[in-house]
Amino acid sequence: MGYQDVYAGWRADPDRFWMQAAEAIDWQKKPSRALFDDKAPIYEWFADGMVNTCWNAVDRHVAAGRGDQVAIVHESPITLSTRGITYRQLQDRVASLAGALRMRGVEKGDRVIIYMPMIPEALEAMLACARLGAIHSVVFGGFAAHELAIRIDDFQPKAIIAASCGLEPNRVIHYKPLLDSAIEMASHQPEFCVIFQREQEVAKLVEGRDFNWHGFQYGVKPAECVPVEGNHPAYILYTSGTTGQPKGVVRHTAGHLVALQWSMSNIYNIGAGDRFWAASDVGWVVGHSYICYGPLVAGATTVVFEGKPVGTPHAGVFWRIIQNHRIKSFFTAPTALRAIRREDPDGEWIRRYKLHDLQALFLAGERADPDTVKWAQQHLGVPVVDHWWQTETGWAIAANPIGIETLPTKPGSPSVPMPGYDVQVLDESGHPVPPGTLGAITIKLPLPPGALPTLWNAESRFRHSYLDHFPGYYETGDAGYVDEDGYLYIMARTDDVINVAGHRLSTGAMEEVLAAHPDVAECAVIGVADALKGQAPLGFLCLKAGATTPHEQVVKDVVRMVRDQIGPVAAFKSACVVERLPKTRSGKILRATMAKIADGEDFKTPATIDDPAVLDEIGAALALLGYPNRDKP
Numbered sequence: 001m002g003y004q005d006v007y008a009g010w011r012a013d014p015d016r017f018w019m020q021a022a023e024a025i026d027w028q029k030k031p032s033r034a035l036f037d038d039k040a041p042i043y044e045w046f047a048d049g050m051v052n053t054c055w056n057a058v059d060r061h062v063a064a065g066r067g068d069q070v071a072i073v074h075e076s077p078i079t080l081s082t083r084g085i086t087y088r089q090l091q092d093r094v095a096s097l098a099g100a101l102r103m104r105g106v107e108k109g110d111r112v113i114i115y116m117p118m119i120p121e122a123l124e125a126m127l128a129c130a131r132l133g134a135i136h137s138v139v140f141g142g143f144a145a146h147e148l149a150i151r152i153d154d155f156q157p158k159a160i161i162a163a164s165c166g167l168e169p170n171r172v173i174h175y176k177p178l179l180d181s182a183i184e185m186a187s188h189q190p191e192f193c194v195i196f197q198r199e200q201e202v203a204k205l206v207e208g209r210d211f212n213w214h215g216f217q218y219g220v221k222p223a224e225c226v227p228v229e230g231n232h233p234a235y236i237l238y239t240s241g242t243t244g245q246p247k248g249v250v251r252h253t254a255g256h257l258v259a260l261q262w263s264m265s266n267i268y269n270i271g272a273g274d275r276f277w278a279a280s281d282v283g284w285v286v287g288h289s290y291i292c293y294g295p296l297v298a299g300a301t302t303v304v305f306e307g308k309p310v311g312t313p314h315a316g317v318f319w320r321i322i323q324n325h326r327i328k329s330f331f332t333a334p335t336a337l338r339a340i341r342r343e344d345p346d347g348e349w350i351r352r353y354k355l356h357d358l359q360a361l362f363l364a365g366e367r368a369d370p371d372t373v374k375w376a377q378q379h380l381g382v383p384v385v386d387h388w389w390q391t392e393t394g395w396a397i398a399a400n401p402i403g404i405e406t407l408p409t410k411p412g413s414p415s416v417p418m419p420g421y422d423v424q425v426l427d428e429s430g431h432p433v434p435p436g437t438l439g440a441i442t443i444k445l446p447l448p449p450g451a452l453p454t455l456w457n458a459e460s461r462f463r464h465s466y467l468d469h470f471p472g473y474y475e476t477g478d479a480g481y482v483d484e485d486g487y488l489y490i491m492a493r494t495d496d497v498i499n500v501a502g503h504r505l506s507t508g509a510m511e512e513v514l515a516a517h518p519d520v521a522e523c524a525v526i527g528v529a530d531a532l533k534g535q536a537p538l539g540f541l542c543l544k545a546g547a548t549t550p551h552e553q554v555v556k557d558v559v560r561m562v563r564d565q566i567g568p569v570a571a572f573k574s575a576c577v578v579e580r581l582p583k584t585r586s587g588k589i590l591r592a593t594m595a596k597i598a599d600g601e602d603f604k605t606p607a608t609i610d611d612p613a614v615l616d617e618i619g620a621a622l623a624l625l626g627y628p629n630r631d632k633p
């Protein structure tokens with residue numbers, strides 16, 4: 001069967017399609033049906049089944065005789081180490097950690113925050129929670145203590161599992177002091193913390209609250225897998241919305257398992273015994289779906305990579321790992337390829353390695369620019385599959401499903417909708433637009449298994465953010481179009497979310513930080529085009545009357561404040577002081593128009609603008625910073 005048949009098969013009978021897909025999962029009790037729509041528009045999948053994620057990701061492979069296969073490879077070009085953990089070892093380690101968590105009172109439904117760098121123990125912590133039916137929330141290491149504190153207060157964890165430090169190429173990230181100050185800032189207090197001490201930095205433990213990862217597990221009874229209902233949350237992952245309060249995306253257990261298993265074989269063409277690598281971070285959705293759960297549920301080998309595409313130590317590190325571990329499908333962000341291409345435009349590093357096993361390169365996280373796609377295709381000689389998805393969906397909305405059939409690729413397009421996704425491009429009044437016409441990209445409800453049913457403790461925010469604008473549809477927040485062949489093109493966000501080096505960031509959250517500066521009366525943050533990172537944030541500051549601090553100092557202050565409060569990952573490095581911000585007569589800041597001026601794109605002066613002269617002032621301020629030609633792609 002080709003893609004068209006598979007997609008048509010899903011459309012004809014979605015319940016049958018997903019019940020068939022569910023057969024690839026081990027159930028304690030099989031679900032009676034796939035979709036549960038009695039609470040629509042809150043939809044659930046396989047809700048009355050009983051299942052355990054850790055069993056499906058680990059134990060079942062040992063039971064099937066694959067215990068000696070490597071489950072996790074850790075590659076750290078920063079510590080110059082490589083190690084492998086087999087499925088049997090993983091089972092022992094996870095059962096032991098889960099047993100220790102249980103001894104301290106962690107049970108099904110309890111919450112656990114995981115704040116760890118790219119080490120196998122991060123996956124073990126996730127799996128140990130899954131084993132008990134505890135709900136985890138992994139927080140990305142590049143976030144500052146304040147962001148961690150926000151998540152602690154929203155998620156109310158019983159325990160936090162962290163590492164003593166993370167390693168960036170140029171410095172040690174002191175996780176433990178960040179964790180301590182986050183706990184100090186938060187109103188909610190965890191009952192205990194488990195700290196994995198790395199040899200690069202041994203953290204000071206707080207007596208009575210903190211336990212050493214190893215000592216904590218000493219002599220405990222390993223825990224068995226606890227079956228949970230299909231609609232039991234497996235994890236919550238916070239992602240950027242339009243304000244400083246991140247959205248807690250809920251992932252239900254059964255739909256997550258079924259969707260990931262389906263995607264591993266049909267999209268990535270990966271099955272038991274294959275080797276798969278997603279070069280992302282456990283703190284992002286890609287890390288959840290395709291570093292940890294997807295490849296392990298499929299019985300494949302996954303790679304945990306602690307390094308960068310360039311500089312650790314060179315632009316050939318990806319290809320070395322692909323060669324040495326005989327990777328079959330590789331997944332990275334376009335920005336990583338742009339970084340490599342900058343250093344290795346002719347692909348000399350690529351030619352030094354034997355990449356015979358590599359069948360396809362997958363790109364996601366941001367728009368894959370056609371130049372980068374063509375460069376990779378030319379030098380790697382394998383299909384380069386751009387695929388589009390979001391933290392909310394947990395797996396690809398649109399892709400080229402090479403496990404079913406390799407469709408012709410069109411650089412600039414993430415190809416076609418996957419089964420489960422009825423993608424519709426709508427105009428402002430909610431009507432479908434013809435092919436080639438730009439509109440809001442929506443998905444007709446219900447979303448498929450694996451996608452979010454709601455937001456953590458925030459159902460009305462869920463409805464308001466995603467469902468209210470186009471009743472009956474999920475609003476993705478992306479704008480784009482479909483061509484005559486049904487290929488999708490994702491062009492821009494329709495909200496104040498920007499994408500910096502494949503990291504999703506909220507300009508609203510940065511504005512909240514800037515506005516807290518004592519001299520700032522008003523501010524705006526926009527995303528401007530950046531040759532390496534896709535977009536970079538840029539701030540505009542209007543100062544209070546009578547403010548005497550030199551402008552350069554205010555700019556320095558706000559750059560430091562964003563780094564301290566959101567984190568280095570925000571990459572907020574420039575801002576300028578302006579007299580006024582361009583606004584509509586109703587007071588809405590015209591951020592999209594400002595971004596067009598910065599990028600040197602054509603724009604129409606909005607009819608609702610209060611004073612068009614402000615746009616000239618913005619243009620002049622941008623010119624002083626070198627825009628529109630600064631570092632344009």
Ligand code: COA
Nearest residue numbers: 141142168173279280286333335336339365501502568569
């Ligand atoms: N913990 C702590 N700090 C982190 C971090 C982490 N896990 N990850 C990144 N940071 C810091 C970096 O050290 C850097 O700090 P600096 O301002 O002091 O240099 C800052 O956050 C920005 O990091 P990054 O976005 O990684 O930029 P970079 O300039 O260090 O590297 C690239 C540029 C393109 C090589 C890098 O962004 C990259 O590999 N991108 C791929 C992203 C990706 O895989 N995204 C996942 C989506 S699928």
Ligand code: AMP
Nearest residue numbers: 364365366367387388389390391490504
């Ligand atoms: P995140 O939730 O961090 O995965 O970010 C999701 C957002 O990143 C999407 O809504 C898009 O705006 C963007 N994005 C992810 N993948 C792609 C892609 N392949 N093409 C275009 N944009 C993408």
